[in-house]
Amino acid sequence: MxxxxxxxxxxxxxxxxxxxxxxxxxKDKLHEVSERMGLSDAxxxxxxxxxxxxxxxxxxxxxxxxxxxEALPIxxxx
Numbered sequence: 001m002x003x004x005x006x007x008x009x010x011x012x013x014x015x016x017x018x019x020x021x022x023x024x025x026x027k028d029k030l031h032e033v034s035e036r037m038g039l040s041d042a043x044x045x046x047x048x049x050x051x052x053x054x055x056x057x058x059x060x061x062x063x064x065x066x067x068x069x070e071a072l073p074i075x076x077x078x
Contacts, residue, residue: 005040012042 034044055061 005035005038005043007040007043
């Protein structure tokens with residue numbers, strides 16, 4: 001069994017826990033990338049999210065904007 005990678009003591013004090021079900025190959029990819037960086041999976045995911053480049057509309061450049069659902073019209077008050 002290998003070394004368990006953990007963040008430095010005291011660096012996750014205000015962090016919150018998330019729980020999402022994702023495909024195994026995605027979890028494996030996160031683990032592999034994090035391990036190569038010498039980080040825990042949580043730290044790896046944190047870095048990936050912090051370095052995610054967003055466009056002016058708040059979405060990543062690679063998102064297909066044509067396939068996004070448009071907002072439903074809001075009825076005007078009479």
